[in-house]
Amino acid sequence: MNVLVLCSDSFRRDNLSIYGGGEAKTPRLDALAEVSCVFDNAYTGSYPTLPNRADIFNGYWRFPNAGWGPLGDDITLAQVISDNGAMAHLEFDCPHMAKFNMYYQRGFSSWNWHRGQEADLLAPPSLCSAFPMPGQADKYRQEKAAVHSSRQHKANQMMRKRMNEEDFYPAAIAKQAVNLLASMRNDQFFMWVDMFDPHEPFDPPKHYFDMYFPDFAGHVYDVPVYGRQEKYTREELKAIRCAYLAEATMVDFWMGYIMDSLASLGLDDNTTIIFTSDHGLATGDHGYTGKNCLPLHHYICRIPLFISTPQMRRSRTGRVSRVFAQPVDLTPTIIGMMGFNPPAEMRLDGTSLIPIVNGEERDIRSVAITGNPNIAESNLGPGGHLRVSTTEWALIYPPVLVEDGIRRPPCLYDLVSDPGENNDVLKDHMDVAEKLYGEYVQFWKQYNHDGSEPHVPAPGSFV
Numbered sequence: 001m002n003v004l005v006l007c008s009d010s011f012r013r014d015n016l017s018i019y020g021g022g023e024a025k026t027p028r029l030d031a032l033a034e035v036s037c038v039f040d041n042a043y044t045g046s047y048p049t050l051p052n053r054a055d056i057f058n059g060y061w062r063f064p065n066a067g068w069g070p071l072g073d074d075i076t077l078a079q080v081i082s083d084n085g086a087m088a089h090l091e092f093d094c095p096h097m098a099k100f101n102m103y104y105q106r107g108f109s110s111w112n113w114h115r116g117q118e119a120d121l122l123a124p125p126s127l128c129s130a131f132p133m134p135g136q137a138d139k140y141r142q143e144k145a146a147v148h149s150s151r152q153h154k155a156n157q158m159m160r161k162r163m164n165e166e167d168f169y170p171a172a173i174a175k176q177a178v179n180l181l182a183s184m185r186n187d188q189f190f191m192w193v194d195m196f197d198p199h200e201p202f203d204p205p206k207h208y209f210d211m212y213f214p215d216f217a218g219h220v221y222d223v224p225v226y227g228r229q230e231k232y233t234r235e236e237l238k239a240i241r242c243a244y245l246a247e248a249t250m251v252d253f254w255m256g257y258i259m260d261s262l263a264s265l266g267l268d269d270n271t272t273i274i275f276t277s278d279h280g281l282a283t284g285d286h287g288y289t290g291k292n293c294l295p296l297h298h299y300i301c302r303i304p305l306f307i308s309t310p311q312m313r314r315s316r317t318g319r320v321s322r323v324f325a326q327p328v329d330l331t332p333t334i335i336g337m338m339g340f341n342p343p344a345e346m347r348l349d350g351t352s353l354i355p356i357v358n359g360e361e362r363d364i365r366s367v368a369i370t371g372n373p374n375i376a377e378s379n380l381g382p383g384g385h386l387r388v389s390t391t392e393w394a395l396i397y398p399p400v401l402v403e404d405g406i407r408r409p410p411c412l413y414d415l416v417s418d419p420g421e422n423n424d425v426l427k428d429h430m431d432v433a434e435k436l437y438g439e440y441v442q443f444w445k446q447y448n449h450d451g452s453e454p455h456v457p458a459p460g461s462f463v
Contacts, residue, residue: 002271003334004262005192008251009049009094010199010291012280013042013304015248018320025211025249028256029275029304035312036275037357039325042305043368043389044279048291050096051372052278052327053104053194059331059342060349061447064455067373071104075346077331078107081190084340089184091177092194093169095120108192110180114172116156117196119148123155131155135219139231141200141290142223150223153201165205170195170254178261185265190338193258198247199281200224200290202240208250212242226290241283272337273308274330286422295398295411296387297421301370307333307357321356322391324368329353349447366390367439373455386456388436392416393429395436397456409462412436426459433459 015024018033019040046055046062050069054062058072066072078088090105093114097104099121105111116122131154133140140150165171177193184191197204201222209216220239221232229237255275262268280299282288291300305325312318328350335342336352351364371386384400384407392415398408412426412433426433437458444454 001337001339002188002267003190003274003337004258004271005190005274005276005330005334006255006258007192007194007275008198008248008255008277009194009196010279010281011248011251011277011304012299013277013302014280014299015245016304018306019304024245024252026252028252028259032259032273032275032308033306033318035316035318036273036306036308037312037353038318038320039305039307039353039356040320040322041368041389041391042276042303042325043370043387044301044303045326045328045368045370047296047301047370047372047385048279049094050102050104053097055327056330057104057107058347059328060347061328063369063371063373064444064448064452065373065450070102071106075343076107077334078109078190078192080107080335080340080342080346081338082107082109083343084338085188086338086340087184087187087189087191089180089189089191090194091173091180091191092196093117093173094194094196094199097194112176112180114169114176116160117153117169118199118201119152120156121152123152123159127158128152128155135221136231139221139225139236140223141225148223150201153203153222157203165207165250168197168205168250170197170251171257174254174257177258178265181258181261181265181267185267188338190334193255195251195255197251198244200244202243202247204243204246204250208246209243211249212245213239216242224289226293227288229284229287229289232289237284237289240289244281244283268313269310271310274306274334275308276305276327276330277303279303292385293399293401295396296370296385297396298394298419301387301389307353309357319359321361323356323361323363324365324389325353325356326350326365326368329364333357367436367443369440369443384455386410386440388440390415390436393432393436394421395433395440395459396421407457410456410459412459427463430460430463 013019014021017030051062081088088108090108090111131151281291288294332352368389386397388395394413397410411424413421
């Protein structure tokens with residue numbers, strides 16, 4: 001069995017019809033979901049981008065041990081696969097995975113980084129400074145940065161000679177991935193295709209944007225603030241939302257191209273396809289745009305995850321699982337699907353999802369934990385996020401903001417009566433909050449490596 005992972009950064013689960021979406025046009029991923037085991041309670045674990053991938057690539061919880069930083073020195077998922085004689089290829093454009101000695105490509109037998117996304121320092125400062133920043137400076141994220149990511153991104157695209165859709169990242173990644181699939185079709189392989197879109201900057205080809213807002217004549221703030229949305233007019237906020245949806249549709253199209261090519265190359269009968277994301281982001285939800293600055297609401301940390309086997313696609317069957325699945329579970333799942341055994345020295349904190357994919361419905365864990373350490377690195381902004389989720393409740397600790405360092409009280413939401421998480425009921429159900437906090441403490445003690453104390457206080461300490 002081969003395994004192909006399609007990962008899209010910042011792709012909200014409600015972009016997909018299987019998760020109740022309807023605004024985004026994602027026909028190819030919707031079709032894949034119909035012939036997959038769809039995980040309805042998949043939550044990101046370590047948050048955000050790099051900690052999420054570390055969970056999967058190392059196989060153990062990054063949170064509660066470290067935050068944003070290089071991939072851990074331990075054996076990696078890709079190493080296990082390569083050491084067993086299979087090809088392990090990484091196709092990606094997420095700049096954070098490879099820049100500044102992050103080494104998330106470590107262990108892959110081959111990898112290809114498509115340079116220039118966001119603030120990747122591809123274009124020189126002299127070229128970046130030549131690009132104007134239209135509109136109001138305070139409507140961009142990091143408007144005071146020495147090299148703003150919007151300006152850097154535009155200069156990078158000039159360096160890349162971007163002219164038409166096939167020069168945009170999803171297309172370039174998909175085409176290169178297909179070329180590699182053609183060369184590996186006589187070998188067993190694991191391929192991780194990582195598309196940074198629909199992460200900002202939101203700069204889709206115009207024909208995708210016109211699917212959502214054809215009459216817009218203003219300026220799209222392609223790197224919106226991580227904060228309150230009040231700075232934007234209603235039309236500007238709609239344009240941000242539509243530019244994001246347009247990029248999601250572009251990702252859908254080119255992931256469909258990869259899936260079509262898989263079939264034409266004769267690989268559809270021996271390749272399992274996994275689609276997922278690292279997290280979502282806000283485009284006006286709860287009065288916010290972006291992420292990191294706001295509590296870990298469902299549209300941030302509840303992620304899409306579905307696994308499609310060749311048998312499911314042949315029989316045109318799929319199913320929905322209600323188990324709590326998290327990224328650390330993908331490591332033993334992928335290793336097991338390829339028929340390998342993890343080495344004894346590899347620490348695996350997750351549980352294989354293979355029995356669930358094969359039709360069992362058994363509990364893996366009683367709660368889902370999402371968080372990042374209480375850190376305040378300048379590239380991340382706020383730190384100290386935490387969410388404890390069950391099917392009925394969500395205990396959420398808002399982030400500690402860098403500007404004031406104040407710990408806000410947690411919030412408790414009744415997900416049965418309030419799935420949108422709008423009514424904080426902490427004061428009325430402190431017993432529930434304390435029980436969920438106990439789950440977090442138990443989790444911390446089990447997965448923390450250095451014996452440090454949990455980084456957030458008990459809910460009752462705020463009363």
